[in-house]
Amino acid sequence: STAPPALDPVLGVAATLVQTAVQAVAAQTPRGRDVFPVLAGDEVERRRTQGTLAGTTRDQLKAAIGAALDTRFPAADTTNATLRAEATELNNAVSSLTVATGDDPTVLRVPATTFEKFYGSTLDGKNYLGVVVARDSATTLTTIAATPGLDNAESFATAMSDFASLASARPVPPPAAALSAPVALATQVSLQLRPVVAMVARVASVVGGVTDLNAELANRRRLSQVLAYPTFDDPLFEPLRQLGQDYIIPNIGGLPPESIALMRPNVRFIESLLAGVSTEFARELLWNEYPADQRGTYFARFFDPADAGATRPPDIRELHRWNHDLGTNSPQLSGLLVLVVRAELLMKFPDTVVFAQRGRYDGAGRRTLATDGEIRYPVIRGGLDPDVSLYGFEMTPAEAAGTATDAGFFFCFMERPGKLRFAAPAPGVPGATSAHVASTLAKNPVWLARHATDMLPVG
Incomplete structure (x- = not known):
């Protein structure tokens, strides 16, 4: 069978908001400090393509940049006044020209005071295409910032305009439902994400047609029974003690001599240790191609009851039967x-x-x-x-x-x-x-x- 076509998604944004953003972007004009590297880069690239770059002098390049500024941002347009003032100041301040050789960029140097006025003191230069505008005091060009092209804002405005058209063609989203209280919401999300709930609901929605299917699937052991696996009665207390006594009782060396104290086991730590060791041991068996269930509880003892002469059940329940938070699955340890x-x-x-x-x-x-x-x-x-x-x-x-x-x-x-x-x-x-x-x-x-x-x- 063929799945039905998906419905157009509902966009959670109003078309009027998108159009407002488009108009705001379109109204933005570039700054002269960003226009100057672009004009210089375009002129250098044009001369490089024509093969006349090697013979270009500083004054020739400055004149060409000034002409390009008049063409693209005429002085008659008063909105260009600030832009032209910045670009002209930078162009007039160019003190030297180093024409590119090989893979090196063409470098226009300006006095440090002028450079820092527009680009700050943390940069060595601003580049566009094969041109770097650098401070004259910079011996090495280490920190160089790229300059966006003049058509970036136009391209973004065009893309936003297309998005506005798309948003207007989509259905208006319904009002958002009121959220539950944070505590109730967290509990609800946690419950719905539990595999015993989510997987059962998913299987029931796919299979269907069976009475009380959810109740049947709720018994996880009927779906996937844990296979037989080897178990080891070796307690992990001694290996952990050999690894470091502070893992047993932190700062045990600070316990005063000739003293006694009562302590409760850290059940969360013990459960996580035994679960982790069992999981890693199962992976080791899998790596060695031993046919064992990856959900087995291979190690279930932390304390050694033999030293006290008592017969004691394992410290933790089987891992696949855990259905509570870490630290609450072992009543024997809690007591x-x-x-x-x-x-x-x-x-x-x-x-x-x-x-x-x-x-x-x-x-x-x-x-x-x-x-x-x-x-x-x-x-x-x-x-x-x-x-x-x-x-x-x-x-x-x-x-x-x-x-x-x-x-x-x-x-x-x-x-x-x-x-x-x-x-x-x-x-x-x-x-x-x-x-x-x-x-x-x-x-x-x-x-x-x-x-x-x-x-x-x-x-």
């Missing part, structure tokens, strides 16, 4: 709170037990540990050189801080039973008496507990 510790304690006692325990309010309204309170262990663990340890807990900052009725969580460091103790041994001979041995073995592990509110921003 993660990371305890950052920089202390010699964990260097000397690497077996220290780190956990979070729910607190309670005592009779005086102070937070204290609840002996039977909920305990949460870290689900991820990592470290940065030389003495920074990271522990990730599944909780939100609000949950950790608590409320007026909920005491929140304490983050605890406890001696591991049977391992090195935090404190120095008691004085005396170890195991000298049975009481001494019993006292040593029955000693409870030492704890250090710090409430989340001591490490979270106030308010």
Whole structure:
């Protein structure tokens, strides 16, 4: 079948406005400073064509330029007064003539004061065709500006006149519809540009004839199911740490010694990193002719859960299932709170037990540990050189801080039973008496507990 002819487009401009512009352009007269290089260029080109340029003197060329000025812009026409005054002043000021040899231009030199009066101090010369009007003080012609021909304005006016005729033949555009509020307009445009909306609408408009076609096409997996692809459980925390620790925590070297802090993962960064690595890996497979889907999620872990002894699902969902803004597609990462510790304690006692325990309010309204309170262990663990340890807990900052009725969580460091103790041994001979041995073995592990509110921003 043959497509129907396209309708003439509606021009969003009134013909009267175009005609006004044409008249304004046609009414413009050139300036003498622009006319002089054109007259000189035309005369030099005429003499070059006739073969008489080499014998031309300065005075002969000036006389010819003056005659051309009288012919094209007669003195009897008073509208030419300013133009003739400028052109005549420049013509009279010509102090030397250098006739062209080879590919070099013919140069007319004028005093620097006269040149700068009309062309400014930033140019070395003005040229038209094979002529350059230059200041007499310029040793090299570096910055040269071109001069438009005298018929440029006429040609533009003619083109605008033709456009006016075209505009008058087109239908008048209807009044523009009122725009929505900026926020609503941005939301509407963003929605209409989403492939899940635009592509479905386009396919439905082409195919047609199927009931609820849009609903069927809305299921993208039915249109193009993602094929099987290899996956890698290698977390990207360690490669990124080797590349630069500031990629993990910017300015980590500024963290004071013997300090602890609570931080939230930058989910936008983690999602963009994993999405980027998966995309580049897919391209590498394609380059090596490996039959793999380019939409696969080849790397889905940033943190390493194995170090914390916990089984944890991937950090991000499959990339082709993302349907939210960057940073909002991974609820597991959004619900993660990371305890950052920089202390010699964990260097000397690497077996220290780190956990979070729910607190309670005592009779005086102070937070204290609840002996039977909920305990949460870290689900991820990592470290940065030389003495920074990271522990990730599944909780939100609000949950950790608590409320007026909920005491929140304490983050605890406890001696591991049977391992090195935090404190120095008691004085005396170890195991000298049975009481001494019993006292040593029955000693409870030492704890250090710090409430989340001591490490979270106030308010």
